[in-house]
Amino acid sequence: MLGSPNAKYEVAKLPQEQWFTQRLTHFNDANEATWKQRYWYNSTFWKPGGPVFIMIGGEGEANPIWMVEGTWIKYAQEFGAFIFMLEHRFYGHSRPTEDMSVENLQFLNSEQALADLAAFVQAMNVKFKLADCKWICFGGSYSGSLSAWFRLKFPHLVSGAVATSAPVFAKLNFMGYLDVVTASLQTSSSGKICTDSIAIATEKIQSMIASDEGRKQLSKTFRLCDPLSDNDDDISNFAQSTAGNFMGVVQYNKDNRKFEGAVGTNVTIDVLCKIMSNKNIDELSRYAQVNSLMLDTYGEKCLDVSYANMIEDLKRTSWSSSAAVGGRQWTYQTCTEFGFYQTSDSTNQPFGNLFPLKVPIKRCMDIFGPQFNGTEIMSGITSTNTDYGGRNIAGTKIVFPNGSIDPWHALGITTDVTSEEQAVFIQGTAHCANMYPELPTDPPQLTQARMKIKDHITSWL
Numbered sequence: 001m002l003g004s005p006n007a008k009y010e011v012a013k014l015p016q017e018q019w020f021t022q023r024l025t026h027f028n029d030a031n032e033a034t035w036k037q038r039y040w041y042n043s044t045f046w047k048p049g050g051p052v053f054i055m056i057g058g059e060g061e062a063n064p065i066w067m068v069e070g071t072w073i074k075y076a077q078e079f080g081a082f083i084f085m086l087e088h089r090f091y092g093h094s095r096p097t098e099d100m101s102v103e104n105l106q107f108l109n110s111e112q113a114l115a116d117l118a119a120f121v122q123a124m125n126v127k128f129k130l131a132d133c134k135w136i137c138f139g140g141s142y143s144g145s146l147s148a149w150f151r152l153k154f155p156h157l158v159s160g161a162v163a164t165s166a167p168v169f170a171k172l173n174f175m176g177y178l179d180v181v182t183a184s185l186q187t188s189s190s191g192k193i194c195t196d197s198i199a200i201a202t203e204k205i206q207s208m209i210a211s212d213e214g215r216k217q218l219s220k221t222f223r224l225c226d227p228l229s230d231n232d233d234d235i236s237n238f239a240q241s242t243a244g245n246f247m248g249v250v251q252y253n254k255d256n257r258k259f260e261g262a263v264g265t266n267v268t269i270d271v272l273c274k275i276m277s278n279k280n281i282d283e284l285s286r287y288a289q290v291n292s293l294m295l296d297t298y299g300e301k302c303l304d305v306s307y308a309n310m311i312e313d314l315k316r317t318s319w320s321s322s323a324a325v326g327g328r329q330w331t332y333q334t335c336t337e338f339g340f341y342q343t344s345d346s347t348n349q350p351f352g353n354l355f356p357l358k359v360p361i362k363r364c365m366d367i368f369g370p371q372f373n374g375t376e377i378m379s380g381i382t383s384t385n386t387d388y389g390g391r392n393i394a395g396t397k398i399v400f401p402n403g404s405i406d407p408w409h410a411l412g413i414t415t416d417v418t419s420e421e422q423a424v425f426i427q428g429t430a431h432c433a434n435m436y437p438e439l440p441t442d443p444p445q446l447t448q449a450r451m452k453i454k455d456h457i458t459s460w461l
Contacts, residue, residue, distance in 0.1 A: 001141035001165075001408075002432050003252060004063045014064040015040045020123065022089070024096050025107055026115035035096040037116060038087040042067045043128075047080030051159075051461055052124075052135045055085040056117065056150065058143035059330040061092030070435055071450055072138050072162075075457060082130060086120050088113055088143070090329045099317040100324065102368050105332045110146060111387070117150050121157045134159040134461055140432035141165050141408065149388050152395040160397040160460030162453060165432045167411035168400075169391045170384040172339035172377060173357045177247070178349035180407035184250045185269060187405070187428070194273035198246070199350035201287035205242075206352050209235055221288045223295060225302035233307035233362075239344070239354035241305055242287065245294045246272060246351075247342065253405050253430040267297055269405075314367045328367070335364035335372045336380045340411070396420040399456045401449055403429035422456065424449045 017038050024033035040062075053076055055066055062085055066072075076083050087094040090108045097104035117137075125131040135158045139147035144166030151161035185194050208214030215228040218238075228238055253269050275293070276286050295303060304310075314331055316323045334340050341360040344353050357374075364372040391413060401424040402409040414425045426433065426449045434449050 001251075002058055002060075002143065002435070003255065004065055013068070015042050015067045017064070017093075020086075020120055022096070022116055022119060026112060026119070035094075037089065037094045037096075037120070038062065038092060039120065040064050040067050040085045041124075041128075042076075042083045045073075045076045045080060046082040050080035050082065050133065052130050052133045053079075053081045053083045054117070054121070054135060054137050054158075055083070056137055056139040056143040056146045057086055057088040057091065057094075058139065058141055058146070059088065059091060059333070060326045062087035062094075069437055071437065071453075072435065074438075075454060078454070079457065079461065081136075082128065082133070084120075084124060086117060088146075089116055091326055095319055099319065100328050101317045102332075104317075105329070105368075108329060108332060109337055110149065110333075110384070113146060114150055114153055117146075118154050118157055121154075136160045136162070136457060136460060138162045138435075139164065139166070140435045142167070144432075145388075148393060148395060148398050148400070151398050152388065152393060155396070160399075160457060161395075162399055162401070162457070164401045164435050165403065165406055165408050165412065166400060167338075167340065167408050168388065168393055168413060169411045170338045170340070170381045171411060172341065172374075172381055173343055173345060174340050174411065175343050175346035176410040177342040177407040178243070178344065178351060179346050180405075180410050181247055181250045182349045184253070184405045184407070184430075185246065185273060188269050188273035190273040190277040193277045195350045197276040197283045197286055200283040202239075202350060202352040204284045205239070205287075206354065209354075221284070222291050223302050225304040226306060228305065231307065233359075234305055236355045236359045237307050237310065238303075238305040239352055240359075241303060242291055243344070243351040243355075245290050247407070248294075250405060251407060251431045255430050255433050255436055267293065311363070311366050331363070331367060334360075335368060335377055337384050339377060339381045342407075391417075393417070393421070397456075397460050398422075399424060399453055401426065401434045401453060403431065403433050405429060406431040406433075424452050 017040060019036040020039055021034050022037040024035055025031050053072060066085055089096055096107055121135060137147045137150050137158050144163040145168050147161045148163035148166055148168055151158050182195050186192055188194055208218055219227045249267055249272055250269060272290055275289050278286055314323050314328050341357060343357045344351055344355045345357055361374045364377060397420055399422050400413040402412045402414050404427045408431060414423050416422050427445050428443055429446050433446055
């Protein structure tokens with residue numbers, strides 16, 4: 001969920017990848033299997049006696065651009081820090097097992113990831129003679145949670161943690177996601193007209209779905225790859241995909257980041273709401289126009305809403321499959337640890353009710369097996385919150401930056417917990433905004449947030 005920053009460096013100038021021998025499991029001494037975990041380091045800013053910063057990898061391939069870009073690099077320069085980035089097990093090229101079978105995915109969880117970090121920190125202290133230096137950890141989104149939890153679980157190894165946009169509270173039915181999306185859309189100049197138009201379009205879609213002719217028309221209007229069937233799974237996928245056009249844009253609104261191919265950063269809440277408030281066309285056409293804009297932006301000819309195709313893709317266990325980019329792994333983590341299901345069960349949002357909680361639960365079972373049912377998912381979520389404390393995390397020297405536009409703040413810490421667990425709530429910014437490189441157009445509250453985070457780091461050091 002953490003995008004790559006806007007890059008102005010050539011790949012040749014980036015630090016070279018390194019490999020660290022890591023244990024397959026840190027919780028079974030009888031299992032002595034090991035694997036190679038990928039990491040990077042950059043010592044160009046380091047002044048002897050300075051701190052060590054580590055960027056924690058999340059649910060995707062780690063991008064070495066972070067070793068030369070981002071706000072933390074400015075901090076590193078100012079503090080004279082030695083910096084590392086460790087890629088998360090089972091993501092990118094950090095592959096502990098020969099494939100991603102359910103049997104092997106048992107070694108993918110946040111506890112193993114934190115133990116990886118602990119082993120890595122201790123080894124780097126020896127390798128680079130850093131044992132007398134203070135470590136500070138950084139992360140955004142899921143890895144923001146890992147950053148907070150690493151400080152919580154290993155306070156003797158890390159002296160402070162920046163946990164940006166961290167959803168520290170695991171939740172099965174994250175219906176609040178769409179509540180924040182709705183509120184964020186209403187911050188545009190169109191205000192409530194934007195979300196009212198979405199509601200009218202959604203109502204029209206839900207009535208059209210009931211007939212063969214209606215589905216045929218929707219298939220054409222929304223550029224579907226295959227005609228929309230009357231299958232409930234496909235209909236849910238269609239509804240969630242079209243709502244997802246808005247969800248993704250809200251989450252990353254105006255952030256200074258570029259994904260692979262550098263697309264999508266120019267599509268903002270204002271752009272979508274301008275379309276949705278266009279009185280020259282009806283609401284359904286506006287909704288379809290947003291869909292076409294997103295397809296064109298990402299170079300897609302059509303929208304594939306086939307549930308069977310999605311399940312088939314996510315069931316693939318090979319590292320060479322498209323699922324290995326992170327889709328299968330992250331879905332597994334949601335089915336075993338976090339939930340985080342962005343359902344349509346809230347009545348405070350305009351996207352209808354076609355993707356309720358039963359949809360993601362069924363998805364877990366269809367991909368990984370019948371044992372991954374709602375009861376088991378809930379058990380894993382309870383364990384996660386018990387293990388880390390949820391919003392009652394009892395750590396010290398942790399700062400929690402969150403943006404008001406970002407839907408994930410609803411599962412994060414947005415008010416101070418104690419004098420040593422501080423929130424930095426940034427009005428008008430989206431997911432992980434404070435982590436990206438500064439822009440002249442940054443609002444003053446974002447600039448102030450970055451300074452406040454720096455003040456916390458100064459106090460920890």
